Amino acid sequence: MSKRRAYPQPQYASTPQAPVAPLQPGVPAYGVPPVIPGVQSPPVQQPGVNANYYQPDQLASQFQGMNVGDAQAPAAQAPAVNGQYQYGNYQQPGANQPYQPQTGGYNAPGAAYGAPATGFSAGTAYGASTSTPSLPLNELYSTDLIRELPPSISDLSLPPPPIIIPPNATVVPDSDSANASPDFLRCTLNVVPTTNSLLKKSKLPLALVVRPYTALHDSEEDVAVSVDTVISRCRRCRAYINPFITLADQGRRWRCNLCNLLNDIPMGFTFDELTNTSKNFYDRPELNYAVTEFVAPKEYLARSPPPCVYCFLIDVSADAVNSGLTATVTRTILESLDRIPNTNKTSRVAFIGVDSSLHYFKFAEGTDGVEMLIVSDIDDPFLPYPDSLLVNLEENRPAIEKLLLDFPGYFEGTANTGLALGPALKSGHKMISSIGGKVIAFAASLPNIGEGKLSVRDEEQSGKPKESQTLLSVADKFYKAFAVECNSAQVTVDLFLTSSKYQDVATLSNLPRYTAGQTHFYRAWSAATAEDVTKFSKEVSEHLSMEIALEAVLRVRSSSGVRGSAFFGNFFNRSSDLCSFPTYPRDQSYVIEVSIEETITKPLVFFQAAVLHSTHFGERRIRVINLALPTSSKLDDVYASADQLAIVNYFTQKAVEKAFSHSLQDARDLLIKSLVDIVSVYKKELVAGNISGSSPLQVSTNLRMLPLLLFSLTKHIGLRAEKVPADYRAIALNNLATLPVHHLIKYIYPSVYSLHDMPDGCGLPEQVTQINEETGEEETVSSTNILLPEAINDSKTSWENYGLYLIDNTTELFLWVSGDVVPGLVHDLFGTENLYTIPFGKTQLPEFSFEESEFNYRVRQIIGKLREQKDQITWKNLYVVVGGSSHEPMEITTQRDLMALRMWATSCLVEDKTGSDQAYREFLNTLKGKVSQ
Structure with a gap:
């Protein structure tokens, strides 16, 4: 019998309530422009249209009778395609024109790569002349934060303000895929200030959020690949050829858009020596797409690409066996063997059981025989039969399956409560350091024996001023020092922690932090709970199936006068701008703070992120991501193009850093002070006439979620003032520092x-x-x-x-x-x-x-x-x-x-009052008072 029923409206659904400020026909959906005495109101948008940005149907009338170089011209924007804003542009008269593809092909008379278009001044890069007319950018709209309560949370799903660049900025005309999607690379400011003084005056941060991989598996990403191993790079700054370069010398050379140096174009760009056929220069993926992956030639190989290597450290102490962790781990690994990346059948695995001793497993070649070898000397552990412990997954599959089936039985009924995690980690490192790979450790208790031994810390310090020094600091220097050693040997450490007691996540998480790994923590986990088993098994299986980039390094290059100055995320900063990843994870993102070192005279600034890595199927590749941003000397342009979600990501990283280095109170103060500074600058510099204490609390419409998100962050379990179990606090701070933007925002504001x-x-x-x-x-x-x-x-x-x-x-x-x-x-x-x-x-x-x-x-x-x-x-x-x-x-x-x-x-x-924390409305009133001081 069907259980479908109709529910009476009064009983089952709330009666629609009138909003605080009902929208009238013709009022923008993205924020109601306030009426400010003495200030001209912005043009009224149609309902449902984003009032932040001009729309295409407005442009015809706006441009009639207007010089395109006029600074008052509105920002052009193309319509949305597939739910994403396209970067609207218009043609500037007199600006340098890009090359057009030639009909004559490669062998056309008089030109190796096609003749330049009529009227083009060969060799002159876009923006080389400071007399180029300025490009109209996003319009600035204001929002009264207190008047618009409750806040419009639909803004959290909007894309960043459009990046407006001229159509002739790309070598392939009108390319709509030349600039990186915000999923890969986004900037806190989509208009870069021309001077450092203007940046400081704005109080807005300039930083990049980098995420080179947006899916766990290659099959779910749509990234162009250049497979001919012909790679052209700038001789000076080592930037890769990209859609924003310009051509010179009749197409024989290209000018770097980052440093302006002329470089030769390789012959292989237009001629395939293998097939003896010509290729269209303009069809190359690196000239058409913002994100491109190059298959690298042998010159990029320091050694042959390594196989995927997994060394499993499995807790076999009494706590792990009694909670069911040991059996669940081995069963999950067994069921996930086919999901481990192993395209070339070269992946290798090893297993070490850990209690107060180390239990190695020796595989007999060609048989399903497995022998357990116990080493009880944990002060100076050694590897018995080092050649038979790390074995090929494909060739030893029957023996590996038998071991995983029998593994829990080896330790059934154990009373051993020791966990020598430090010695086990050193043994795992010794086993795979010549190759590199992953050490994946599963632990159900606090490491309590051998090097790296930890003890229970005083939880009474939680919520007190010295919590950072007593509960969030590293309790044993072994973990940081060993993590750096692992990184240099291309070894990543991942942790899966399941203790129902104190486990010192704050100390242990340093292992993944400096080796590009991740810490996973399961509160009071037990195999007796089906939901716990489901969550743990699914996450471990997904982790093992994740395609990883091996021996990876990340470098972000930028235009002259701009450089990366601080780096945040799980990796080791090997040099001033080189981030090292033994294995590059696909479920994390990174923030790079950018400084302006000299005045920017060109209308565009360029950033290029490049990840050099080895694939799991044995190729050396470089993934290159390009971003071009306009510049401006006007504060209103900078504010109108600020990306509030990227800014929140930056301030989250700064707050986490402050929580570890100083105190949680200092971290919260940093967030509030930064918000007060931003709103104060907006009030004093951009809202004419509103400087009195009774003036509205205003901010630009594209930043109106910033106060809510930073307020919510101060109430997050990682930063809140009240008492929180130390492990819960530590894992929350870890998540805040590693989650990609769209996950981070939901983590802060559910x-x-x-x-x-x-x-x-x-x-x-x-x-x-x-x-x-x-x-x-x-x-x-x-x-x-x-x-x-x-x-x-x-x-x-x-x-x-x-x-x-x-x-x-x-x-x-x-x-x-x-x-x-x-x-x-x-x-x-x-x-x-x-x-x-x-x-x-x-x-x-x-x-x-x-x-x-x-x-x-x-x-x-x-x-x-x-x-x-x-x-x-x-x-x-x-x-x-x-x-x-x-x-x-x-x-x-x-x-x-x-x-x-x-x-x-x-x-x-988080908008409600909880404990001693304010409600959001009360917070805005407090913020208004601080801004008015």
Whole structure:
């Protein structure tokens, strides 16, 4: 019998409430421009149009009768394509024109690479002349932060302000793929100040957010590859040829867009010696695409590309065996053997069991025999039979499978409580250091014996001024020193920690931090909980399947007068601008602070990130990412093009650094002071006439989420003032420092979805319109994408006491069932009408078919969609939270657990007042007072 039912509107869905400031026809959807006495109001946009930016249909009338060099001309922008803003441009008269492809081909008379276009001055790069007319940039709009409450969180899903560059800035005319997508490379400012004094005056940071890999697997990325091993680089700055170079000497040479040096174009660019055929110069991927991967010639090889190597350190102490960690790890590795990157059948593996001794496993070549060798001398551990411990995965598959099946039985019933993690790490390093690779350690307790031994620290210091020095500092210098040693030997350390007791995550996380690895922490993990096993197994399996770049280095080059000055993320800074990654992970991003060392005289600044690496299938490659940004000497241009999400990423890194080096209070003060400075500059320099204490609290519309995000960051578990378990604090700081931008924003400001009143299509495949190839007619079909509800504000003030809400904070999902929920809703979702028979806490929803319960099916589809991540290994556990009501027939212990769960879930509602922390409205009033001082 179908469980579908219709719910009465008054009972099941909240009555729509009028917004605080209703939008009127013709008012911009992206922010209401305030009326400021004495200041001309910006042009009114149509509803639903982003008021930050000019739209194409406005441009015709705007440009009529206007000189294109006029500084007052509006910023041109092309329409969105596939949901992404295209960088709008217009043609400047008299500007240098790029080369046009020639019809004569390679052997055309008189030109090796095609003759220049008529009227082009060969050899003159774009921007070489300072008399080039300035390009109109993004318009500046203001937002009154207090008036526009609640904040418009839909802004969090908007792309950055458009990057406006002239169409003749690229060697291939009108290229719409020459500038990097913000997924790969984004800047905090999409207009670069021309002087360092202007940058300092703005109080805005200039930094790059770099993420060369945007998916765990190559098959899910769309990156152009140049396979002919012909690579052209600038002789002076070593930049790679890219879409923003200019041609000279009748196409025989190219001028570097970073340092302006002329370089020869290799013959192989237009002629394939293998096939003896000509190639079109303008078809080369490096001249058309912002992100290109080169297959490198042998000159880039210091040695043959190494195989993928995995050395597993598995805790076999009593804590690990009793919690089920040992058995779960070995079973997960066994089930994931086919997912380990092994295209060339060269991947190698090794296994070490760790308690108070080291247990090695020797493989007999050509058989399925495995012998366990125990070394109890942990002060000076050695490798017995070093040639038989690290073995080829493919050639020894039967023996490896047998070992993983039998592994838990070797240690069943053990009473050994020691964990010699430090000696085990040194042994793993010794085993693979000649090749490089990954050491993946699984631990269920605190390392308590041998080198690197740790002890329990005083948790009473949590929330106190000296917490950073007593709980977040490195307890043993071994971990930093050993991490640097690993990095130099091309060895990455990854940690999976599962202790229910103190494990000193703050100290242990230094191993991945300096070796480009990652720390994964599972609170009170137990194999007796099915959800714990599911999460752990899925994440370990995804981690093993992740395609990694071996022996990688990252260098970011930039135009003359601009350089990287500080670097943030999990890697080792080998020199002033070279970041070293033994294995380059695909689930992290990095921030590079940029300084302006001399006045910029050209209208464009260029950045180029390059990752030199070896692939898991044995090729040496270079992934190159290019970004061009306009420059301006005007403060309003800089503010109008600031990227608020990238700025939050930068300040997050600075706050984490401050938390470790000074104190948590200093980290919070840094965030608030930075925000006060930005809003103060905007008030004094960009909002004419509003300098009195009674003036509105204003900021540019494209930055209006910045106060909310920085405020939310001060309340995050990693930085909040209240007492927090040390390991929880340390792993939160680790996540803040490594998460890519879109995950970081959700980690700081969780997404909340109202499920009881969601539209009918939510939780079902999205309907799209396409053309039938046979009939040529439009038809509506279901896509593979599940439609999600619109996110609502992180505040309980808009919640209904009969509602159902889903909270996604990047690491967990909370399903909040209000205490006065409709019984029919409970029945459809859980199969029971008794609210207090619902299993709360970490659980899974019962599975009903679409015919049995459409609502249950749709909610599970939404949860499944939120768990899908092509760029992260995280599997989000679901916690069911039953809200309070007047009747709670529960035991005292159960009530205590439920109260703790409620507090954890409601801590995600960062706009509300929690404990001693302010609500967002109160914070804005405080901010206004600070700005008015």
